[in-house]
Amino acid sequence: MALIFAGTPFAYFSSSSRASxxxxxxxxxxxxxxxxxxxxxxxxxxxxxKVKIGPLSVSPMGFGTWAWGNQLLWGYEEAxxxxxxxxxxxxxxxxxTLFDTADSYGTGRLxxxxxxxxxxxxxxFQGPKGSREDIVIATKLAAYPWRLTAGQFVKxxxxxxxxxxxxxxxxxxxxxxxxxxxxxxxxxxxxxxVAMYEKGLVRAVGVSNYGPKxxxxxxxxxxxxxxxxxxxxxxxxxxxxxNDQMELKTMxxxxxxxxxxxxxxxxxxxxxxxTLSRLPRGPRALLFRQILPGLEPLLNALKEIGERRGKTIPxxxxxxxxxxxxxxxxxxxxxxxxxxxxxxxGWRLSSDEIFQLESAARNSPQKMIQNIxxxx
Numbered sequence: 001m002a003l004i005f006a007g008t009p010f011a012y013f014s015s016s017s018r019a020s021x022x023x024x025x026x027x028x029x030x031x032x033x034x035x036x037x038x039x040x041x042x043x044x045x046x047x048x049x050k051v052k053i054g055p056l057s058v059s060p061m062g063f064g065t066w067a068w069g070n071q072l073l074w075g076y077e078e079a080x081x082x083x084x085x086x087x088x089x090x091x092x093x094x095x096x097t098l099f100d101t102a103d104s105y106g107t108g109r110l111x112x113x114x115x116x117x118x119x120x121x122x123x124x125f126q127g128p129k130g131s132r133e134d135i136v137i138a139t140k141l142a143a144y145p146w147r148l149t150a151g152q153f154v155k156x157x158x159x160x161x162x163x164x165x166x167x168x169x170x171x172x173x174x175x176x177x178x179x180x181x182x183x184x185x186x187x188x189x190x191x192x193x194v195a196m197y198e199k200g201l202v203r204a205v206g207v208s209n210y211g212p213k214x215x216x217x218x219x220x221x222x223x224x225x226x227x228x229x230x231x232x233x234x235x236x237x238x239x240x241x242x243n244d245q246m247e248l249k250t251m252x253x254x255x256x257x258x259x260x261x262x263x264x265x266x267x268x269x270x271x272x273x274x275t276l277s278r279l280p281r282g283p284r285a286l287l288f289r290q291i292l293p294g295l296e297p298l299l300n301a302l303k304e305i306g307e308r309r310g311k312t313i314p315x316x317x318x319x320x321x322x323x324x325x326x327x328x329x330x331x332x333x334x335x336x337x338x339x340x341x342x343x344x345x346g347w348r349l350s351s352d353e354i355f356q357l358e359s360a361a362r363n364s365p366q367k368m369i370q371n372i373x374x375x376x
Contacts (some may be wrong), residue, residue, distance in 0.1 A: 049345070051327060053098075053258040054204040054230030056170055058136050060322055061345060062098025063091055063338075064262060064329040069106030069113025073282055074333070076110070081117060083334060088121040090338045092131050100233070100260070100329045102140035102175055103160050112163050115139060119164035136170035138231070138260070140208050143178050143189055153192025157201050171231055172202030176209040177218075190218055194225045206231030206260070212247045219255055229257055236261030236328075238298060238320055238361045239270055239291075249324065264321045264328035265314050266291075272299055272313035294364050301360035305353050311343060318344035320357055 050057040067074035068084055088099075099118055106113030118137060125132050141147075141156045157172055174193060178185045196202050207218060210232055219229045232252055236245055236259065252259045265271055267284055269291060276292055279285040302313045309316070314330075318341060321328040330341050349357070 051258070053136075053171065053206075053260075053327070054228055056136050056204055056230075058098040058327065059096045060327060061096065061318065061341065062100055062136075062138070062260070062327060062329040063096055063341070064331040065099060065101045065114045065118060066105055067331050067333045068101075068117050069110045071107045071110065073284065074331075075281065076107075076113075080333070084117060085121050085124070087332055087335050087338055088118075089125060089127065090335055091332065092125060092135065093127050094338070094342055096338075096342075097134045098136050098138060098170075098327065098329070100138045100140075100262070102142065103156060103163075104140070104142040104175065112159075115160055115163040119166065123165060137164060137166065138171035138173060138206065138233075139164070139169055140173040140175035140233070141192075142175045143185065145182070145185070147189065147192075148185055149188050150191035150195050153189050154195045154199065154201070157192075157196045161201065168200065169202045171204045171206045172196050173206040173208050173231070173233060177207070177214050179214050190221055194222065194227050197227045204228075204230040206233060208233040208262075210234070210248075211244055212251045215248065215251060215257075216255075219257070229255070231258045231260050233260040233262055233329075235263045236321060236324075236326055237264045237266050237270060238302075238317055238357055239266035239295075241358060241361045249326070253325070259326040261321045261326040261328045264318050264330050266317075269295065270299075270302065270314060270317040272303060296364070297360045298357070298364040301357050305349070305356065309347070311347075312340065314340060315343040316349070316357075319347065319349055320354065323349045323354055 049060050051060050052058075067076060070076050091099075101114045101118055103112055103115060105115070122132060122135055122137075139160050141153060141160065147153050147156060157169070161167070161169060172193065174189055178189065193205050197205050205222065205227055207215065207229065210218065215229075215232055222229045232248065234245065234248060236249070240263070249259055251257075267287070268274060268280060269288060274280060274288055274292060276289065279288050299313065302316045305311070306313050306316045311319070318328050318330055322344065328344075330337075332338055332341065
């Protein structure tokens, strides 16, 4: 069987050979690696590397599907579906097993479109035996104001299962906390998570957009109900390197919760392809116009390390998230995005490089605005 990276096949080696960093061309290698004669087509991706999210084993990076159905921000059109299916297929064939979605992804009549497409792509996937069974879907259920009871939240989960056409969701996540504006609803939604887990609708339970204080509260509550909190999804990147984010990471580590980092490329600002004279279409342009002028120190550091490593700017930015012990979920819309992001795997930044990047991030005067629903 051949594994495809950037259109180039190389051998798919047995899981007994593992590597946590890329092997330099002239380094001394073990006899097993010498005999394999690994060809260097670019950044190596070790598909058998897995990380644990509660009872689940997933790839060290997942892909986000916010754009799959979102017309307002990402310009989705239904004519894109065949290309999205190719994108999904390439990702799975290259060992990506985690896909993040939400019941709110998709605008207007396309609400839930992301879940529908993922379900369709899973059913129609034709690839190596067992690949389909390894796929883990993490979906976020919105804390809409009309979801006031645990039963209504369970019903929302069942609707997601119907759209995905799955019997069980990998990770069922509460999309945001209502603690700041409707604390009584919050407890009902927590009970909904418990019910989803007890009914076997989800294999694991997670939250999104929770700050450290509220995360500790829900962790302790779920624990008292016999439900482990396995993941916390939050905006986490070199562009959002704030005290709250780092405190949250420390708390996740202490509680055994996996931090899933969304927007690891800052909505595209950490790709290096945008300038004030070359802005994305739509609402993102307003945000980019505010933040890009202050990103020169960080973008320069990403570029310098990338050139030294033979990597691209986004590959370095995503690898920083991995090196910090998180599971990043960059969004993908095209085959090109998949090939690009796969280059973030199979190697690790050094401690000096991490320090260089974080120093540059702190010297960049502008930071990414936080999600309005994120709690303390």
